[in-house]
Amino acid sequence: QQNFTSLARQKREVHFTVGHGERSDTSFKDTPEGTGTTELASALRRANVTMKNLGISQGLANEVPEGAPAVLVVGPRTPFLPEENGALERYIRAGGRVVIMVDPQDDHGLSPLLESFHLSLLKGTLASETNHTRRTFTPADRGLVFTKRYSSHPTVTLASRHQNELATVFVHGGAVSKTELEGDGGGAIQFPIRSGHGFWLDLDGNFERGPEEPLTNANMMAVVTVPVPGNAADGSKKEGRLVVIADGDFVTDQVIRNPGNSFVLNDILKWMLGEEEIVSVAASEEDIPIEHTREEDKVWFYATTVGVPLIPLAFGIAVALRRRRKPKKRKTTKPSNPEEVKS
Template identity: 35%
Template sequence: MGQWINSGHGRSGLFILASTLLLIGGRVLDGHGTLSLGFSAAGGLIALLALLLRAFSARKGPLSIRAAETKLLYCQLIATFGLVLYGLQRTLFSECDSQLFTLALWIAWPIFWIVGTVAMVVLDFATDPMRLAGAAETRRVSSATRAGLTVGLALCLLVVVNFLATRHNQYQDWAYFQTARPGSATMNSVKHLDEAVEVLLFFPRANDVGERVATYLTALNNASEHFSVQSLDRLMNPVQARKHRVRRDGTIVIARGERRESWTLSTELKKARRQLAKLDQEFFKRFNKVVAERRNAYLVTGHREINEAVADDGSHSRKKDRVVREVLGYLGYNIKNLGGGQGLSNAVPKDADLVMILGPQEAFLPGETEALTSYLENGGRVLIGLEPEGQALPTQLAELLGVQLVKDKVLHSRFHLRRKFDLSDRELIVFILFSSHPSVKTLSRASRKVAVAFDGVGHLKKGLGKGGQVARKIDFTVRSVADSWADKNGDREFNKDSEKRRVYNLIAAITLNAKDKGDKDGAGRAVVVADSGLFADEFMRSRGNLFLLNDSLRFLQGQEALAGTIESEEDKAVQHTRDEDVIWFYGTVFLVPLGVLGLGLGFIRRRRRGLAKTQQNKGQST
């Protein structure tokens, strides 16, 4: 035993034994008091003994291998320094106020220990035959030292990468099919929770669909202390399953107190792909039903609005507000109609949190105008979508809001969609110019990715407010590009003599004076859009239009902080503007064939040059 300890392997073995005892005492037996202290003390003493033996060998050992033993001593000193840092991190600095210093110790001690230990072991194995021979090979010692340090540093790189991966845990899905990620609207809703919400996932163990849903919820779980996620096996937790009325695997339950919402996904990945692609959309809808206060949204009827199923030459043969109703449902609104039969001629119902007027084609009665004006003056919230072919704002309402509709349609020769491939397409304008107002918060942040599409839009201008004063605050949130024009004669062509190319205001956000100046929540708010067609189902397929509606509703209710996007990985039909169509046309008809032809000619020319050079070389050799 004594001979083994005095050998090089013995001293390295003692050090590794000491390190093992220290790690067991500090980690495995942490919290066991005397037992933990005993293992740690034994490890420290053995490490000190191994270091003293190594120092004695370097100083008193055979002269021929003393240089190699000195290098071994240096390596063991580095490794021992790592153990000292480990001890400091576990004792003196375990509750250090400086988080940065604690992290530095946490990652420094294994680096020193690994570099010193690996280099020591490699060099020890290389030096052992030299001890027996009584002579040292300088090159072999240097080579072994470099090899040991290289391997040790490579292992340290893994330690650093593992540390960074632990501290910055991120999940990336590079598959063609991906699960939707939490959108900013969902994240903002979770961040502003003030009561505990629990999400229960009833999936079998090791289920692919369950793992994808859990990954989606991880980001939300980290966003708020009031949000928690629990994965349960339905068969192993029958009490919880009965409590939440879960009868099938794949059920997701969102619960807050006595309120709960649930829906079921397929547990087979192939069948659940479409559901996972729209997971954020579905979760946002269910989540808001649980956490949002129920509000009442009244849709005005009786004037041939787009939310009425009134036959009129086929233009109103069916309702066009299905998507609008879905969005209102996501945000926690109860949807009701408001017309003459519901008392609009007298007053807007007291429980109305929102009134929507979408494309009226007929004039309002005086009593209806008076009721809407009074509702706004008393802090009401109204979303108004007008039509160039429809009715303008009633005079009394326009004076209160301070804006009026100009019915000349705004056109553009390039920034428009394609539908009939004629001049009428110029009415389908697409714009990405948004202000920084809260009612277009999401659009302004994502303006390079999304746009708002209009279907024959007029434009707005300021008018005198009630009592000869301009309305309290008017913000034009969406504008046309600079070379748009208002079509005065309806020919859809630009006429230099009567029409001007300039920027036109398309949407206005208005905040009225509150009766009590200190009551910000009591101020009336309105969003006026110069084209109600963008709220029709056909145009609500555009993400930009959806963002506009969502942000406008959040602004009207004073919930600007909750505005954001809803993510979806579902494939969408691609729509191109006229400029994009031109690029695709010329690219596929001319550029691609010319590119293929050029590559072919280049290859043939290169091949001919090679053949000519070969023949030339043969002629010279002959």
């Protein structure tokens, strides 16, 4: 509770990249309904996080602004320039923090940046015949997958703790993998979210598994830590941090109300902004089994399409859970002034 309070009180800042058709770019005119980030922006404001744009006009083709705490790349649909890739790489290697949420099938132009840290996005859309939510009741729904498989990384602390009660949803996302490049320049790589069994990468867009589309255990999120010479201001080891989520819609309005997504985002921001809480997490590096039923599928359909109250980022999560379990009745009192109107 103390960590949540300190983060809420302390002024924080994140830079959102713009100019590449990002889901978070309000100036992009071709954003379909539900794929924007209006609710994310509102939650960040409540968490006392300042949002700034970062594009070519703000210097991204040269360098990330000095002192920028974190950079978010949310669902780009047009390619980054090589110079922008270079600026983000230098920023990370100097101790910066970057979160990239991207659809592998989009022309994002971020492959050079990912490859410099020994990561790559695999071809195809991750699909499942069983572990998916239902929105259109067509085969395309098989690309609306969910998973409960988390590791013990700080970016999935809350999701792992509540993995029996929630799941994380990916909207026509994909998979990220470690490349076979030699050398240690990539940093330490971990995969906090995985798909488990019964998933495949759909290559032709029909969401029917074909002979060239084998079942796979896919990595849906990667984190990289890069050692940096010297120490941080608090005396701790300095390091650059990169989070890659193979889904450009991971925090858009259509799914951010799902606790499995908002919990992960909450922990990512805490880890990015240096507010991680040292806790013992029950989840291990071994996969956590999924028990999927038709009734559970209905629950996740309604959770992602109708929505549950959005969990305020960085604070109030435990309180929100308690209120959901034990709703309190509101007492009504007669106004002392007859002309008063209660809203």
